[in-house]
Amino acid sequence: MSLLRHLSQRRQYVCHHCVRRQHTSARAEKPEGPGRGWVIEEGDAAAQKATWAEQAGRIKAGQQKSMLSVLEERGFVKDVAGGRPALDWLLTEKRIAAYVGVDPTAPSLHVGHLLPLMALYWMYLHGYHTVSLLGGGTVQIGDPSGRTTARAPQEYNTKAMNVKIMGKQLRTLWTNVKCLSIKHKYSQSIGGKQATLNNIAWLRSLKAIDLLRTVGSGMRLGSMLARDSVKVRMESSEGMAISEFSYPLFQAYDWWSLYKTWDVQLQIGGSDQYGNICAGMDAVSHMRKLPELQDASSGEEGAQVETYGLTTPLLTTASGEKFGKSAGNAVWLDPDMMSSFDLYQYFLRTADDDVERYLKLFTFIPLKHINLLMGQQRNDESKRLAQHILAKEIVELAHGAEAAKKAETAHKEAFSHGTNTFALGALRSAMSSIKTTESPVTRPEDALLLDYKKAYAASSAVHTVSGTTHEQPKENSGNIVTLPLSLLQPGSFPRILHAAGLASSKSDAHRLIAKRGAYVVVPNSGSKENPTALQWINIESSATADPKYFLLDFDALVLRSGKSKIQICHIVLDDHPDSEATHQRDQSDK
Numbered sequence: 001m002s003l004l005r006h007l008s009q010r011r012q013y014v015c016h017h018c019v020r021r022q023h024t025s026a027r028a029e030k031p032e033g034p035g036r037g038w039v040i041e042e043g044d045a046a047a048q049k050a051t052w053a054e055q056a057g058r059i060k061a062g063q064q065k066s067m068l069s070v071l072e073e074r075g076f077v078k079d080v081a082g083g084r085p086a087l088d089w090l091l092t093e094k095r096i097a098a099y100v101g102v103d104p105t106a107p108s109l110h111v112g113h114l115l116p117l118m119a120l121y122w123m124y125l126h127g128y129h130t131v132s133l134l135g136g137g138t139v140q141i142g143d144p145s146g147r148t149t150a151r152a153p154q155e156y157n158t159k160a161m162n163v164k165i166m167g168k169q170l171r172t173l174w175t176n177v178k179c180l181s182i183k184h185k186y187s188q189s190i191g192g193k194q195a196t197l198n199n200i201a202w203l204r205s206l207k208a209i210d211l212l213r214t215v216g217s218g219m220r221l222g223s224m225l226a227r228d229s230v231k232v233r234m235e236s237s238e239g240m241a242i243s244e245f246s247y248p249l250f251q252a253y254d255w256w257s258l259y260k261t262w263d264v265q266l267q268i269g270g271s272d273q274y275g276n277i278c279a280g281m282d283a284v285s286h287m288r289k290l291p292e293l294q295d296a297s298s299g300e301e302g303a304q305v306e307t308y309g310l311t312t313p314l315l316t317t318a319s320g321e322k323f324g325k326s327a328g329n330a331v332w333l334d335p336d337m338m339s340s341f342d343l344y345q346y347f348l349r350t351a352d353d354d355v356e357r358y359l360k361l362f363t364f365i366p367l368k369h370i371n372l373l374m375g376q377q378r379n380d381e382s383k384r385l386a387q388h389i390l391a392k393e394i395v396e397l398a399h400g401a402e403a404a405k406k407a408e409t410a411h412k413e414a415f416s417h418g419t420n421t422f423a424l425g426a427l428r429s430a431m432s433s434i435k436t437t438e439s440p441v442t443r444p445e446d447a448l449l450l451d452y453k454k455a456y457a458a459s460s461a462v463h464t465v466s467g468t469t470h471e472q473p474k475e476n477s478g479n480i481v482t483l484p485l486s487l488l489q490p491g492s493f494p495r496i497l498h499a500a501g502l503a504s505s506k507s508d509a510h511r512l513i514a515k516r517g518a519y520v521v522v523p524n525s526g527s528k529e530n531p532t533a534l535q536w537i538n539i540e541s542s543a544t545a546d547p548k549y550f551l552l553d554f555d556a557l558v559l560r561s562g563k564s565k566i567q568i569c570h571i572v573l574d575d576h577p578d579s580e581a582t583h584q585r586d587q588s589d590k
């Protein structure tokens with residue numbers, strides 16, 4: 001058996017070096033025909049074909065839901081390009097391959113990226129072949145879709161780090177998806193495959209002449225000019241560079257590469273990707289007919305070999321806010337940029353009106369279990385049972401099972417004695433989870449990447465204070481804000497609340513205190529039965545309240561805004577290196 005075949009069969013379990021080697025050799029070998037990316041043993045192929053045909057029979061007889069209906073029921077489908085009935089038919093009849101592309105514009109994915117990826121993961125669990133594509137090539141052009149201004153140019157090193165970190169993250173997500181699928185008992189026998197690729201592999205060697213001759217000749221200017229993202233820019237003083245305008249050509253070329261090598265007939269993307277996806281469909285069908293590319297297509301025509309697009313909806317919360325922003329900042333999936341504790345807390349705060357929708361979108365829990373869970377939830381909404389499960393499943397997907405368990409324990413303990421108390425154990429586990437994420441870094445290269453991620457998260461965490469932007473105080477590892485001891489002065493609670501990110505300005509903090517929406521945990525306030533269940537009290541507006549009185553374990557202040565937004569503050573001496581940024585910022589803020 002050739003090395004290539006051997007590795008392909010075991011794709012799910014080999015390390016990425018081997019997968020890369022396999023891709024390199026796959027590229028080096030002369031293609032035998034379309035779809036040579038997925039290698040399946042002949043015997044397996046016949047058995048799988050029979051299983052697929054049986055399944056199609058059950059779907060047509062109404063005994064099983066079709067793939068598209070599963071995606072629709074869970075809320076993943078906004079638009080289908082190429083026609084819903086045709087795609088429904090194709091997915092039932094044929095084990096096709098699908099892909100989702102992501103450009104590494106930052107060192108981490110954020111929750112907004114999860115929607116198209118979850119749709120892809122569901123297809124994998126249903127036996128389809130799936131590719132998550134990292135746009136190492138396209139990111140250099142910059143997708144103008146859904147934006148009103150051009151992206152700021154990035155340093156070569158920054159780009160390289162983003163590619164590296166995000167590629168690893170995409171592979172981690174796949175590992176966690178596989179673990180979650182075992183936990184939720186999805187059948188492994190149906191035989192879908194998965195790959196993570198980087199489009200630099202083919203875009204690097206693509207010649208300008210070839211791109212324009214093959215893709216460019218099939219794309220019409222009219223439809224490209226009619227796109228909102230182009231129109232808005234043409235009307236603005238900024239205008240648009242030819243490179244950005246040509247972005248859809250590169251995304252279309254990706255699809256062609258994936259179509260001929262990996263048999264990819266479906267592209268899934270966020271709603272802003274509809275235009276790029278349609279352009280790609282046109283380009284692939286144009287290229288299939290080019291005589292010089294004939295050897296890469298089987299010569300077949302018709303619905304069996306057409307391409308289709310699926311876009312996922314733009315998410316907003318029931319109260320109309322844009323989803324995936326926490327206090328104006330992106331909710332990152334990388335644990336170094338947002339800790340498990342914070343990611344859990346973000347989803348724990350989901351409104352009751354949103355939680356069922358999010359359970360369908362962001363977890364692999366079967367619908368009938370979600371229905372049961374929502375029944376339980378309605379009996380006692382104050383327990384936030386559904387929110388806890390949602391938060392845990394998402395942390396498990398993004399950070400793995402162990403991190404999810406820790407975050408769950410910390411948060412459950414925080415409210416284990418009712419909403420009027422805060423458990424000291426929660427504080428300690430939050431603090432210790434921070435320390436464990438910091439310690440394992442040994443290689444200098446990893447330390448560099450870690451510093452970069454933290455700096456990125458801190459610099460992207462901006463909020464507006466009366467028209468100007470201020471940097472957030474330095475955060476240890478996501479959820480714990482470091483503040484200098486000198487900030488704790490009688491009457492300084494408004495400044496602290498602002499510095500802790502619980503109020504957007506000092507006057508906002510004053511308002512919060514006045515409407516009795518700001519709380520602090522009181523040390524040694526546990527009862528005899530529960531000495532570690534500490535009480536929350538309202539922060540009073542009196543000028544004399546001294547925050548130092550509320551220090552827990554000598555170095556932490558635990559604050560809360562409203563019902564559930566908790567912020568743990570690590571208080572350090574002023575000469576501590578971490579306190580510098582905060583201190584300076586605070587001085588300039590006076």
Ligand SMILES: N[C@@H](Cc1ccc(O)cc1)C(=O)O
Pocket residue numbers: 100101102103133135138143199250251252254255273276
């Ligand atoms: N353009 C997509 C990412 C992408 C990149 C390459 C592709 O082939 C597909 C999608 C986005 O910005 O979200």
